[in-house]
Amino acid sequence: LHSTERSCLLRELHRFESIAIAQEKLEVAPPSPGQLRHVFFHNALPFVGFGFLDNAIMIAAGTQIELSIGVVLGISTMAGKSKIVFCLFSCCCSLAGYVEALASRLGLSIPDLTPKQADMWQTRLSAHLGKAIGVTIGCILGMFPLLFFGEEEEKLEEK
Numbered sequence: 001l002h003s004t005e006r007s008c009l010l011r012e013l014h015r016f017e018s019i020a021i022a023q024e025k026l027e028v029a030p031p032s033p034g035q036l037r038h039v040f041f042h043n044a045l046p047f048v049g050f051g052f053l054d055n056a057i058m059i060a061a062g063t064q065i066e067l068s069i070g071v072v073l074g075i076s077t078m079a080g081k082s083k084i085v086f087c088l089f090s091c092c093c094s095l096a097g098y099v100e101a102l103a104s105r106l107g108l109s110i111p112d113l114t115p116k117q118a119d120m121w122q123t124r125l126s127a128h129l130g131k132a133i134g135v136t137i138g139c140i141l142g143m144f145p146l147l148f149f150g151e152e153e154e155k156l157e158e159k
Contacts, residue, residue, distance in 0.1 A: 020115035028116040036126040038111040043127045044134030045108055049099035051138020059145040 001009065031039070117123060 016115060028114055030120055031113060031117045031123055031126075035111055035113060035117070036122060039113070039123055039126045040130040042108055042111055043130030044137075045103045045106075046100045047131045047134030048138040048141070049102065051135035051140075052142040053099070053138075054135075055139040055142025056145055059143065 113123065
């Protein structure tokens, strides 16, 4: 981070901490259903993008990488796939920042919750459900390269 970004982050952390200290003695109402929906979508959207990229890259490049690595190293299909999954997952993790930046450009704002509300079980459950459902939807959407594999196999059979 640049120095201006670090100072902005530090300022926000101090503000968040001071709010948490001030509200520690107060009873806070649980988040409203609207706030929980906001938390859900705030967590789901980046994971849709991540699941899409992960699955699409895995399907599109996985077979070719498996064939080349498996032949060169003389390893089994499962060993080759495990190495491919690790490599491609690492690549997709590096793309996660771009997915989150795109989500923020689309207007996805951070839910307005107090520190106590952010730590409540309802909020954590909503966030985890958003991530799980988001990555599931993204992986399903990322299966689109499979539509093109059937045509290639038919062409090979015709030859």
